[in-house]
Amino acid sequence: MLHKNLSINEAGHLTLAGMDTVELAKKYGTPLYLMDENRIRENCRIYIDAMRKYMGEGSRPIFASKACCFKRMYAIIAEMGMGTDIVSPGELYTANAAGFPMEKAFFHGNNKTDADIEYAINVGIGYFIVDNREELEAVNACALRHGVRQKILLRLTPGIDPHTQKKISTGKVDSKFGTAIETGQALELCKYALSLSGVDLEGFHCHIGSQIFDYYPFRDAAEIMLRFIRTLLDACGHEIRILNLGGGFGVRYVERDPVVDYESNIRGLAGEIQRICSELSIQQPDILMEPGRSIVADSGMTLYTVGSAKTITGYKSYVSIDGGMTDNIRYALYESDYTALLANRPADTADFCATIAGRCCESGDIIQEDVMLPRPMRGDTLAVLVTGAYNYSMASNYNRIPRPPVVMVRDGKDYIAVRKESYEDLCRNDM
Numbered sequence: 001m002l003h004k005n006l007s008i009n010e011a012g013h014l015t016l017a018g019m020d021t022v023e024l025a026k027k028y029g030t031p032l033y034l035m036d037e038n039r040i041r042e043n044c045r046i047y048i049d050a051m052r053k054y055m056g057e058g059s060r061p062i063f064a065s066k067a068c069c070f071k072r073m074y075a076i077i078a079e080m081g082m083g084t085d086i087v088s089p090g091e092l093y094t095a096n097a098a099g100f101p102m103e104k105a106f107f108h109g110n111n112k113t114d115a116d117i118e119y120a121i122n123v124g125i126g127y128f129i130v131d132n133r134e135e136l137e138a139v140n141a142c143a144l145r146h147g148v149r150q151k152i153l154l155r156l157t158p159g160i161d162p163h164t165q166k167k168i169s170t171g172k173v174d175s176k177f178g179t180a181i182e183t184g185q186a187l188e189l190c191k192y193a194l195s196l197s198g199v200d201l202e203g204f205h206c207h208i209g210s211q212i213f214d215y216y217p218f219r220d221a222a223e224i225m226l227r228f229i230r231t232l233l234d235a236c237g238h239e240i241r242i243l244n245l246g247g248g249f250g251v252r253y254v255e256r257d258p259v260v261d262y263e264s265n266i267r268g269l270a271g272e273i274q275r276i277c278s279e280l281s282i283q284q285p286d287i288l289m290e291p292g293r294s295i296v297a298d299s300g301m302t303l304y305t306v307g308s309a310k311t312i313t314g315y316k317s318y319v320s321i322d323g324g325m326t327d328n329i330r331y332a333l334y335e336s337d338y339t340a341l342l343a344n345r346p347a348d349t350a351d352f353c354a355t356i357a358g359r360c361c362e363s364g365d366i367i368q369e370d371v372m373l374p375r376p377m378r379g380d381t382l383a384v385l386v387t388g389a390y391n392y393s394m395a396s397n398y399n400r401i402p403r404p405p406v407v408m409v410r411d412g413k414d415y416i417a418v419r420k421e422s423y424e425d426l427c428r429n430d431m
């Protein structure tokens with residue numbers, strides 16, 4: 001199977017972490033997000049251990065919670081001893097409500113409002129990742145008002161294109177995120193930050209993109225960032241102690257995606273970073289990474305019930321399910337690949353080519369095109385695999401469809417992490 005937490009039991013049903021997915025679909029109804037808690041913890045552990053071992057004591061992963069955000073998720077991350085990246089006051093609120101240690105939170109985003117900044121400083125956020133000069137001024141002013149010195153990293157663009165999906169590539173000079181090194185604006189911003197008394201410039205951040213399958217693009221970004229650390233040291237005598245390299249490694253959504261060995265990639269990257277630091281005669285800063293999808297994606301799957309399989313003579317076949325772009329918008333947005341199978345009979349011959357369509361009143365509401373399945377019948381349980389990242393967190397109520405629940409499985413037990421939205425929930429703000 002695609003990942004080691006997937007299997008087939010004696011009943012011939014698909015299992016996640018040994019749990020019968022068809023039984024879970026019956027118990028909780030569909031659509032249903034399932035997540036394997038132990039898998040999440042194992043993924044965290046790989047990053048924590050490898051980064052500490054190869055990159056030094058202070059080097060560590062922080063969870064990019066935009067990939068999967070609800071209170072239980074923050075509790076798991078906190079239990080793992082990890083920090084988190086948050087990108088909005090809503091994520092901040094959720095983390096705080098879950099009791100997440102705020103000093104381990106990093107506040108991202110290219111447009112933090114004055115109210116956001118005030119809120120984050122009030123709850124004692126660990127770090128701001130400052131995007132631009134005006135934001136820097138606002139953070140400084142707010143910190144001074146509160147009588148604190150706020151730790152910050154500056155988000156810089158190293159000018160790297162990792163050649164992944166355009167919409168998820170962010171490290172190029174022409175980007176809405178960060179301040180460019182190439183244009184000289186980053187150095188100006190650093191000088192300005194160093195002149196302010198409400199902020200402490202502790203580090204730099206860059207993020208080059210997502211779905212990166214090896215460490216070479218990270219090495220290239222690290223090299224540019226480390227050179228810039230040297231430039232700043234020469235220009236101002238200021239030493240940068242933290243280098244945050246942004247999002248984590250790619251994830252295997254379909255068989256043709258590579259199996260990525262995170263540990264050996266981190267080891268490879270660490271070796272390159274050490275080499276570059278010694279060439280530049282600088283102390284190696286603590287390295288941070290912000291994995292999101294590689295922490296949660298392969299822990300998850302979504303279960304649906306098939307409504308119909310309709311063949312348009314001379315064209316193609318559509319399989320309609322009871323969810324769609326409201327719980328998984330990634331094909332509509334990025335044409336993302338997914339693996340789908342029938343959870344109640346995964347071993348049947350897959351000889352039927354299907355386009356899986358959601359229930360929204362929208363032709364683009366497609367989960368996947370041209371998937372080979374056994375001919376689906378009304379009532380079959382359809383599983384879409386590796387949906388733990390950017391599915392629940394990107395879900396919407398379009399067409400007034402309630403969001404599905406998130407059920408976690410752990411050590412042979414299942415529990416509700418997020419309850420199913422009710423119709424009353426949908427109307428709760430309507431006057």
Ligand code: LLP
Pocket residue numbers: 064067085108168170207209210211246247248249290291292293294330389390
């Ligand atoms: N750090 C920063 C600053 C980021 O912008 C992102 C992703 C991450 C970390 C986490 O990257 P990951 O390890 O998850 O690849 N919604 C899209 C992806 C956009 C993500 C943008 N930022 C998706 O469904 O693929």
